[in-house]
Amino acid sequence: MRVSVVVITRNAGIFMRDCLDSLVYQSTKPYEVLVVDANSTDMTQEITKEYCAKVPFVKLLVHPGTRGEGRNFGVEKATGEIVAFIDADAIAHALWVEELAKAMENADVVAGREVRLGYHGFTSLKRVGMLFNGVDITYPSVNLAYRKTGFQAIEGFDPWFKEAEEVDLNYRAVEAGYRLVYHPTAIVYHNARSSFSGFFKQSFWYGFGRKELTLRHGNLWTSYSPLEMVKVSKEENIWKLLRLLFSFFGYLFCKVMGKKETAKERLRKSKASER
Numbered sequence: 413m414r415v416s417v418v419v420i421t422r423n424a425g426i427f428m429r430d431c432l433d434s435l436v437y438q439s440t441k442p443y444e445v446l447v448v449d450a451n452s453t454d455m456t457q458e459i460t461k462e463y464c465a466k467v468p469f470v471k472l473l474v475h476p477g478t479r480g481e482g483r484n485f486g487v488e489k490a491t492g493e494i495v496a497f498i499d500a501d502a503i504a505h506a507l508w509v510e511e512l513a514k515a516m517e518n519a520d521v522v523a524g525r526e527v528r529l530g531y532h533g534f535t536s537l538k539r540v541g542m543l544f545n546g547v548d549i550t551y552p553s554v555n556l557a558y559r560k561t562g563f564q565a566i567e568g569f570d571p572w573f574k575e576a577e578e579v580d581l582n583y584r585a586v587e588a589g590y591r592l593v594y595h596p597t598a599i600v601y602h603n604a605r606s607s608f609s610g611f612f613k614q615s616f617w618y619g620f621g622r623k624e625l626t627l628r629h630g631n632l633w634t635s636y637s638p639l640e641m642v643k644v645s646k647e648e649n650i651w652k653l654l655r656l657l658f659s660f661f662g663y664l665f666c667k668v669m670g671k672k673e674t675a676k677e678r679l680r681k682s683k684a685s686e687r
Contacts, residue, residue: 414443416492421500480569523551524598
């Protein structure tokens with residue numbers, strides 16, 4: 413099966429060469445690499461154009477918008493039967509495409525292994541999993557592959573989401589009866605946040621996204637293990653508690669914003685009915 417790789421980026425020029433090199437020199441070449449750039453103001457587009465001139469299957473697409481909108485646009489332009497997602501600040505293992513295609517023979521959705529690079533305090537933190545119908549749906553889109561037909565059937569990423577759009581996508585895939593499998597030998601190396609402020613900001617939006625999921629799909633807290641959320645291992649140390657704290661702030665912020673949006677929507681509907 414032909415694999416189209418969709419790379420979303422914005423102002424990621426410092427990472428582009430490493431990311432594109434890792435995709436160009438795969439053991440099994442991707443059918444195409446579609447770089448979807450959200451109007452970068454750095455060297456991202458210039459660097460990508462260099463690769464486009466040398467490698468026929470690398471293409472640059474410019475499409476402003478959210479991460480989900482960028483990926484949807486990439487899938488729309490993709491011509492492969494499989495669409496694999498990776499971010500510009502990540503590096504694919506040389507066997508990544510080969511392993512994804514292999515796993516896809518018996519699956520509809522394949523999530524690979526994410527190896528985070530950077531400060532150990534950040535990289536040692538584990539994902540807070542969420543089970544839906546017995547399947548973990550929190551695998552990130554930095555290493556995720558879908559059959560294009562299945563992706564389009566569930567209408568791709570929901571542009572309403574500011575965060576957690578991949579969890580929502582996986583949720584709807586499992587809900588539709590698609591088989592989602594984890595394939596640990598499809599490896600992507602992902603750069604973690606490089607500063608404390610970046611880590612705190614990421615944690616805040618992490619919590620924001622989890623609240624978005626409850627606004628969209630109802631109460632999902634039963635899918636979490638409270639003990640796992642607060643249990644701190646030697647590897648995770650204090651950073652897990654700090655992530656939880658800032659995630660809580662993000663969760664509350666989204667809850668307040670959600671109530672305001674609901675109130676505005678009710679007011680709009682009320683005015684429309686009066687007309």
